[in-house]
Amino acid sequence: VAHHTGASVLNAGDGYHAHPTQALLDAFTFREKFPEMTGRKVVIVGDILHSRVALSNIYCLQKLGAEVMVCGPTTLMPKYISELGVKVEHNLQRALEWCDVANMLRIQLERQNQVLFSSLREYNLTYGIGKDLLDSLNKEIIIMHPGPINRGVELNSDVADSKQSIILQQVENGVAVRMAVLYLLSGRSVAE
Numbered sequence: 001v002a003h004h005t006g007a008s009v010l011n012a013g014d015g016y017h018a019h020p021t022q023a024l025l026d027a028f029t030f031r032e033k034f035p036e037m038t039g040r041k042v043v044i045v046g047d048i049l050h051s052r053v054a055l056s057n058i059y060c061l062q063k064l065g066a067e068v069m070v071c072g073p074t075t076l077m078p079k080y081i082s083e084l085g086v087k088v089e090h091n092l093q094r095a096l097e098w099c100d101v102a103n104m105l106r107i108q109l110e111r112q113n114q115v116l117f118s119s120l121r122e123y124n125l126t127y128g129i130g131k132d133l134l135d136s137l138n139k140e141i142i143i144m145h146p147g148p149i150n151r152g153v154e155l156n157s158d159v160a161d162s163k164q165s166i167i168l169q170q171v172e173n174g175v176a177v178r179m180a181v182l183y184l185l186s187g188r189s190v191a192e
Contacts, residue, residue, distance in 0.1 A: 008185035022146050023056035025177040027064060029170045030101065033142055038065030043095045045071045045127060046105030046154050049078050053105060053146045058084055071095035072105075072127055092127050096137055103144040104129065104154045120153050130156040134164060142166055 002009040011020050027037075034040050042061055048054045048070050061068050062085060069087035070077065082088055089095040096102060107123060129143065143155070143165045151157050160167060 008187070010181060010185055017052055018056045019052040019146075020056050020060075021178050021181055022053050022174075023060040024181070025170060025174040026053075026057055026103065026144065026146070027060050028177055029144065029166055029173050030061075030064075030066075032169065032173075033166065034100070036065075037061070040066045040101065041069070041099045042066050042101045042103060043069040043071050043089070043099040044103045044105060045092065045095065045129075047076045047107050048072055048081065048105070049076045051105050053103075055084075057103060058086055069095055069098060073123075092129070093133070093136075096129070096133070096141060097139075099141055101142040101144060102129065103146070104149075105146070106148065106150055107153055120150075124153050124156075128152070128154055128156060129159050131158040131162065134159060134162070140164060144170060147171065 011018060030037060030040070030042070042057075044051075044054050044057060054070065058068050058070075067087070068085075069089055070081060071089045071092055074090060077088065087098075089098070107120070134141070134143075141164065143159055143162070145155060145160070145165075145167050147167065147170070149155055149160055149167070151160060159165060
C-alpha cells in the first residue's frame with residue numbers, strides 16, 4: 001500500500017507477522033519500570049508461532065539492549081526462532097527464574113489449523129502462571145500481557161490482577177503511544 005499511495009501507512013498488526021505499535025507501547029511500559037533496558041531479561045511466553053506481538057517485541061527489545069528468551073511448547077515455536085538471537089526455553093519455571101519480565105501471549109486458537117497441544121487445561125498446567133508459581137520464585141518479576149487475556153489459560157486471575165502485573169499500564173500506554181504515532185504520521189511536527 002505504501003508504494004502505491006502518498007498517504008502514511010501504519011501497520012496496526014498484520015496476521016502472524018508484526019505488530020509494531022504493540023512493541024512500542026510494551027517498550028514504553030518496560031521503560032517506565034526499568035529506565036535502562038540494557039541487560040534486562042525478558043521472556044515472551046506462549047504461542048510464539050501465531051503471534052504478531054512476539055516478533056515485533058523481539059526486535060524492539062533487542063534494539064533497546066534487553067536479552068530476550070521465548071518459552072512455550074515446541075509445537076508453538078517457529079522453526080526459525082533461534083536465528084533471531086533469542087534464547088529458547090521449554091520449561092516455564094526455568095524461564096521465570098531467568099527473567100526480570102514475563103510477557104505472556106494469548107493462545108491463538110483461531111489461527112491454528114491443527115491441534116498443537118493436548119488441551120487448554122494441560123497448557124495452563126505447563127505454561128500458565130498462577131500465584132503459587134510466582135511465589136515459588138526467589139525474586140519478584142513483572143508480568144505483562146498484550147491482551148486480551150484468556151484467564152485460566154496463560155494467566156490465572158490472581159496473577160493478572162496482582163501487584164506484579166502491569167497489564168493495565170500497558171492498556172493505558174497503548175492509547176497514548178498510538179495517539180502519538182497517529183499524530184506524527186499526520187504530517188504535523190511535534191513543535192506545532
